[in-house]
Amino acid sequence: MLKSDGREPLSRRGLLRRTAAVGGAATIAMGTGLATAAEAAPATGRPAAPARGNTGAYLLPDNENGFIRGGEVFHTDWADGTTRTLAAHFPTLPKSFAHGVDAAYVLLNGALGFIKDGEAHHTDWADGTTRTLAAHFPTLPKTFAHGVDAAYVLPNGAHGFIKDGEVHHTDWADGSTRTLTARFPTLPGHFASGMTGVYVRRDWVYTFIRGDEVHHTDLGRKVVRKLADEFPELPASWRS
Helix, strand or coil: CCCCCCCCCCCHHHHHHHHCCCCCCCCCCCCCCEEEHHHHCCCCCCCCCCCCCEEEEEECCCCCEEEEECCEEEECCCCCCEEEEHHHHCCCCCHHHCCCCCEEEECCCCCEEEEECCEEEECCCCCCCCEEHHHHCCCCCHHHCCCCCEEEECCCCCEEEEECCEEEECCCCCCCCEEHHHHCCCCCHHHHCCCCEEEECCCCCEEEEECCEEEECCCCCCCCEEHHHHCCCCCHHHCC
16 A cells, blocks of 8 residues: 555565664564575585576565575565575476576566566466466567566556566567666666566566666666665575
């Protein structure tokens, strides 16, 4: 529900960020598949997937946030530093989606959507089912039909997709794209590639995450914040 001035009410994460409270306020997450970040990543002697890092970020209906990295998921209202496997937390996922999805988003009905390569899965579909991006999103440009950098859902129900510095919305003309910097003039130039995740609040403020930086479109032109400052609940290894 919006406040009287049109702003979204702060979630628990938002309150933590506003007061700079870093620890001790998270609730305990219950369920199977729960592991600490240190337990979840095998010891390889080198950082896990440094080129990929976090590959998804989304906004939940309660204004908490979700992040995906490799085969794990983290929500900001879980105990600090704890993760679950994608397969355990989202049991409808196809086995091929259990590690390394390209993008994740939350639909208006609360279901989650996932994209990997040229396929999509929604958690309100039958277990393990997928549809091709081209079939499920027929307005997509052909160049977007096999893997995207980020995907999100707008407050009007349209879907947005980002790939290689270009953006497409499903309520635009079929196959049309705009450059990220033209469509989002507040966006820092280096955000034009390598996007981790994007989500849109109900008041139409966009959040872009790239590596360890965050840009909100209501911050002003080119302004960025550190991921660790915006989301202090994240496991330490997920903050870059």
